[in-house]
Amino acid sequence: MSEQPLLSVQNLVKHYPVRSKGVLRRRNGDVHAVCDISFDLHRGETLGLVGESGCGKSTTGRAVLNVQPATAGKVVFDGEDLGAVGSARMRKLRQRLQIVFQDPYASLDPRMTVTDAIAEPLRIHGRYDDEGPGRVRELLATVGLNPEHGNRYPHEFSGGQRQRVGIARSLALRPDLLVLDEPVSALDVSIQAGVVNLLEDLQQELGLAYLFVAHDLSVVRHIADRVAVMYLGQIVEIGNRDELFDRPAHPYTQALISAIPLPDPRRERIRARERIVISGDVPNPVSPPSGCRFRTRCPKFAVLTETEQRLCVEETPALTERGQGHPAACHYAEVLTVV
Amino acid sequence: MSEHLSTVAAPTTRPVSTVKQRSQRELVLRRFLRHKAAVISLVLFIAIVLLAFVGGAVWRYGYADITPAASVPPSAEHPFGTDNLGHDTFAQVLRGTQRSIEIALLIALLAGLFGTLWGAFSGYYRGLTDSIMMRIADLVLTLPLLAVAAVLTRATSGSWWFVALVIAALQWAYVSRVVRGVVLSLREKEYVEASRALGATDRWIIFRHLIPNALGPIIVNVTILVAAAILVETALSFLGLGVQPPDTSLGLLVSEADTAVSTRPWLFYFPGAFIVLIALTINFIGDGLRDAFDPTQRKVRP
Amino acid sequence: MSDPVLEVEDLTVSFPTEDGVVRAVRGVSYQLRRGEVLGIVGESGSGKSVTSMAVMGLLPASARVGGSVRYRGQELIGAPDKELQRIRGGRIAMVFQDPMTSLNPVYPVGDQIAEAVRAHNDVSVAAARERAVDLLAAMQIPRPRERARDFPHEFSGGMRQRVVIATAMANDPDVIIADEPTTALDVTVQAQVLQALETARAATDAAMVLITHDLGVVAGSADRVLVMYAGRPVELGGVDDIYYTPRMPYTLGLIGSLPRLDGRSERLVPITGAPPSLLDLPPGCPFAPRCPMRAEICDTDEPDLLAVGATDHLAACHFSADLDGRRPEDVFAQTSLDSAGGAR
DSSP states (O other): OOSOOSEEEEEEEEEEEEEOSSSSOOEEEEEEEEEEEEEEEOTTOEEEEEOOTTSSHHHHHHHHHTSSOOSEEEEEETTEETTTSOHHHHHHHHTTEEEEOSOTTTTSOTTSOHHHHHHHHHHHTTOHHHHHHHHHHHHHHHTTOOGGGGGSOGGGSOHHHHHHHHHHHHHTTOOSEEEEESTTTTSOHHHHHHHHHHHHHHHHHHOOEEEEEESOHHHHHHHOSEEEEEETTEEEEEEEHHHHHHSOOSHHHHHHHHHSOOSOHHHHHHHHHHOOOOOSOOOOTTSOOSSSTTTTTOHHHHHSOHHHHHHHHHSOOOSBOSSSSSOBOOTTOOOOOOO | OOOOOOSOOSOOOOOOOSSOOOOHHHHHHHHHHHOHHHHHHHHHHHHHHHIIIIIHHHSSSOTTOBOSOOSOOSOSSSTTOBOTTOBBHHHHHHHHHHHHHHHHHHHHHHHHHHHHHHHHHHHHHOHHHHHHHHHHHHHHHHSOHHHHHHHHHHTSOOOHHHHHHHHHHHHHHHHHHHHHHHHHHHTTSHHHHHHHHTTOOHHHIIIIIIHHHTHHHHHHHHHHHHHHHHHHHHHHHHTTSSSOTTSOOHHHHHHHTTTOTTTSHHHHHHHHHHHHHHHHHHHHHHHHHHHHHOTTOOOOOO | OOOOSEEEEEEEEEEEETTEEEEEEEEEEEEEOTTOEEEEEOOTTSSHHHHHHHHHTOSOTTOEEEEEEEETTEEOTTOOHHHHHHHBTTTEEEEOSSGGGTSOTTSOHHHHHHHHHHHHSOOOHHHHHHHHHHHHHHTTOSSHHHHTTSOGGGSOHHHHHHHHHHHHTTTOOSEEEEESTTTTSOHHHHHHHHHHHHHHHHHHTOEEEEEESOHHHHHHHOSEEEEEETTEEEEEEEHHHHHHSOOSHHHHHHHHTOOOTTSOOSSOOOOOSOOOOSSSOOSSOTTGGGOTTOOHHHHHOOOOOEEOSSTTOEEOOTTGGGGTTOOHHHHSOOOOSSSOOSOO
């Protein structure tokens, strides 16, 4: 891929201050939500951003939209640094950068009809008069909803239908990039599948690029072209979908994939015995461990010799290729098949 | 019947939900209708308004007409009697009720509007803006209402709309505090963030999302404000600082009749009864609305 | 085989509401033998959690419960509170989705486990404390003796859930009911908790009811599976039967709608539409409006849960025989639409 990427995130850092309670609200430190991450996303491509809660995947997704300024680093969208453009230009660019939220009930104003909700982006950007009701009806049909039901309120729809409304709304301005923030995790499985299929069809039809943020690796494996795994604010491994799932090289990715039970009893009985169960919990992001952030829970670290361990403690492993076919941030990266 | 359904007919959707859900509006209406005192009060209040505005217009005497019968007690000809000049008290009470309601509604409108905007902007921007705006509101709340109103209205002729303006200027802060509290929680909702991500301006978010969703508490508080405003207007007029003759209001009527309590009690008790009735019904309506909008909240601040 | 420890027969639960009666559970029956794990799967609103709350007698007073729940032959529905308290937490233990609902925030966890031990056993405080530490150790809580003095908020979500499991196994229960025990947790923590549950079950040789919406969790842990839809069991069978040869279109659809981590899914097979309202269920099969195999009889007669082919495999579908050997994509449309229009 030699063409210029649609989105390029470069050394992005996002810290949130932690303040003490009380009148003074002294700054006690920072939550290192996102710590120096970089990735590219091309037109028509889906990048899956996965990890457990608190790993910074959602923060990354929001940072791409440039709603809150990043602490450091750049988000370059179609050649323009979003941190450097003026607010008028940003408003223009925002039309091409849209988001679909996790909870379709919370992200729709309960007092707006579905038509109004979908028309809102058009109205905000003064495009409603040109495109108007016809566009809204077209969008409803695009996401598989009956245009006749546009005058109803969100609570009259099921979860899956509401999420379709959320998708229609994000498509209204004909964006190039959608940030999908856990778009199906609030839905029951039988309904989730329809929404996933819809997202696939829309991408094919409209040539959209997706930044697909999710904790469900099965969905990501299904929909993503490339996958980045995050742990404690950093990308620990990134690669093509099959490459990453079939030949994971970072111990965290291996543990994550291994931990997911398959809906396949015969294989599960075997996998259960081989499961890599990592102990403990994610450390506090205010004071992450030195060196490799995963070392406190790492099954590989536990079996290293003391001299080998020193490297993990002292030096943050770079996200590079170490002969395993794709970049992984582990000093001792080694491919292991776990599915 | 079990054949492969790979092609799909026109998309059909029926809004569905596992357990029936109702719209906010329906729920509020249902809960309000369950509040008996509020429903009765609403009917009574509408009847009073109709009586004052329609009845006043068609009643055989105008409020300024001087009839030949002076100081007669209530009768078929003069249901509420007359005063010593021969004014028909019924006509005067209707006129006074009109004025009082007009003033109260104007106060509610002005204070509601201003207080809502003040509170919404304060709560939306938070930080220093919020601190400054709320300190100003607090300051307004500490002003002794009657004293300030007295000074301000004395300096002018006392036309009814000026009285309303003064009272509104002292009461908007109640509304602004409530609205600010609601907006503080609403602004964290995801649909606000969603709108911002769409490129919405602050004004758009405040007027399209925050204020419409804060309408419930606003309506409740403005209703309570109406009742308070009627009483304040009455008090001012009673002290001679509100509406001035030849115009009249309920407070003024009571004030003019205070010397006649023992000799011609009808002059005093009829306007007095209307004041109590209006204030009471509006308070009950406010109670009903409060319970309807927020069933978890049982008590409301003064 | 031994006698069942828990027998649920034709259990029904309904809740009167403003809008009418919500029939949350409509006739659930199952038997549980010692050491056996029964997985109950279903989507939100299918009645899977209400069923186990009814078994434990934990439903609000307004709920109307019918049918029968027998623990070792003893009827629990309508049993006096005192009797229920002896069984609840002692013979039948429960693990909820949110561990904070079962832990008291103002007492150290060790004391809480010790209290659970003493509630059902006549032992000294010191002995109960000692047992609490052992249980925490069995749950692989590091430094159990020190951690026993910590309060619930000092533990992470996964550890709290393991404390709850330790409490559940404190009295060597005969049955453990785990209601979505891992739903709120991340996958790596889920793996820890599932392992802890298995440890607890193996140590006590209890029977277990595992309620979840995650077909993966059930596949790895359960011996038998009960699939629920709209308050009814629609399929019951051995775990392999349910996953490999489902005989109810809903089960088949659920399996088809799952994306696969092992990369075998080309296009997902969704079930269009949404579950029905439990308020005024139409007659007939509740799944009919979403079912591609729907025929006239489906709108009029609700199918019974009947044996199909293999032993102990039951399905509630008029056409379960037609489903033999068919895959989800043969039956359902691979659509992205919200609701595929068939005969509507």
